[in-house]
Amino acid sequence: MKKIGLLGCGAIGTQIALAIDTGKIPAELTHIYDFDNAKAEALAAKLAKRPIIVANPHLLSSNNVDIVVEAASQDAVKNHALSILQNRKDLMMMSVGALLDESVLDILFDACREFKKKIYLPSGAIAGLDAIKSVKDELESLTLVTTKNPKALAGAKFFEAKKMDIHSITQKTAIFEGPAKEAVTLFPANINVAALLSLAGLGSTKTSVKIIADPETDKNIHQIEARGKFGKITIQVENVPDPTNPKTSRLAILSAIECLRTACTDDIKIGT
Numbered sequence: 145m146k147k148i149g150l151l152g153c154g155a156i157g158t159q160i161a162l163a164i165d166t167g168k169i170p171a172e173l174t175h176i177y178d179f180d181n182a183k184a185e186a187l188a189a190k191l192a193k194r195p196i197i198v199a200n201p202h203l204l205s206s207n208n209v210d211i212v213v214e215a216a217s218q219d220a221v222k223n224h225a226l227s228i229l230q231n232r233k234d235l236m237m238m239s240v241g242a243l244l245d246e247s248v249l250d251i252l253f254d255a256c257r258e259f260k261k262k263i264y265l266p267s268g269a270i271a272g273l274d275a276i277k278s279v280k281d282e283l284e285s286l287t288l289v290t291t292k293n294p295k296a297l298a299g300a301k302f303f304e305a306k307k308m309d310i311h312s313i314t315q316k317t318a319i320f321e322g323p324a325k326e327a328v329t330l331f332p333a334n335i336n337v338a339a340l341l342s343l344a345g346l347g348s349t350k351t352s353v354k355i356i357a358d359p360e361t362d363k364n365i366h367q368i369e370a371r372g373k374f375g376k377i378t379i380q381v382e383n384v385p386d387p388t389n390p391k392t393s394r395l396a397i398l399s400a401i402e403c404l405r406t407a408c409t410d411d412i413k414i415g416t
């Protein structure tokens with residue numbers, strides 16, 4: 145069985161740990177870390193097989209683990225992803241927005257090749273990444289329209305940068321339109337799907353993103369349209385937000401669990 149180290153014990157990390165603990169993912173959770181130690185303690189207390197809580201993130205990958213799961217933040221990716229690969233561990237990464245910084249992407253891409261290690265990026269809160277990857281050489285346009293309740297956008301840098309008071313949004317309002325690269329910078333914890341789409345398809349400057357704040361919705365809705373020589377793909381996903389973190393969709397958690405399950409299982413791999 146593969147041994148897993150977990151970096152980040154919040155909404156996603158907790159559900160992944162529980163999926164391992166209950167046998168849904170055939171692996172062993174051996175080490176966990178969160179810079180908020182109370183989060184790590186709270187998670188460990190929920191598990192039947194108690195992992196070791198390490199004192200710093202380097203101890204995750206310097207230990208005998210096979211895969212480190214990052215479910216923390218873009219900063220955690222920037223600060224720790226390279227050393228995880230250098231320690232010859234595979235990495236499953238949730239804070240994908242970090243990869244739209246080309247210097248981070250290039251360094252990690254080279255490290256995967258040099259150390260013969262993999263980075264897994266789960267599909268997150270969207271469907272259809274398999275198709276976008278397949279048609280990437282024929283893509284002419286790729287757009288994402290994301291609609292969320294303002295509560296699910298709270299804390300984003302965007303509101304400070306644009307001097308907009310989130311409480312002033314009382315009706316459905318398109319608050320941002322621009323390239324994925326800018327969307328990920330202004331909404332780092334809210335729009336990882338824009339980063340995933342960019343990486344799978346046309347890149348971050350040619351992928352268009354529109355963000356709509358809608359006080360009437362209780363869903364995180366993503367509409368994707370891709371056009372090109374192959375034809376047209378339209379996808380709409382209406383996600384239920386996680387109860388402990390409304391920025392994160394239930395589907396993002398389920399796709400992370402499935403991605404890790406697949407990485408830990410020798411069986412038939414379904415889908416592209």
Ligand SMILES: NC(=O)c1ccc[n+]([C@@H]2O[C@H](COP(=O)([O-])OP(=O)(O)OC[C@H]3O[C@@H](n4cnc5c(N)ncnc54)[C@H](O)[C@@H]3O)[C@@H](O)[C@H]2O)c1
Nearest residue numbers: 152154155156179215216217220238239268333336392396
């Ligand atoms: N790929 C996707 O589709 C997708 C979907 C949802 C969320 N995310 C991203 O996944 C990450 C985790 O999401 P979540 O909902 O579990 O968030 P969360 O806020 O519920 O949990 C994050 C945990 O990580 C810890 N943490 C943050 N930075 C850290 C660091 N540098 N070192 C150690 N611990 C750190 C926090 O204390 C917290 O306990 C976020 O970056 C989020 O943007 C990705």
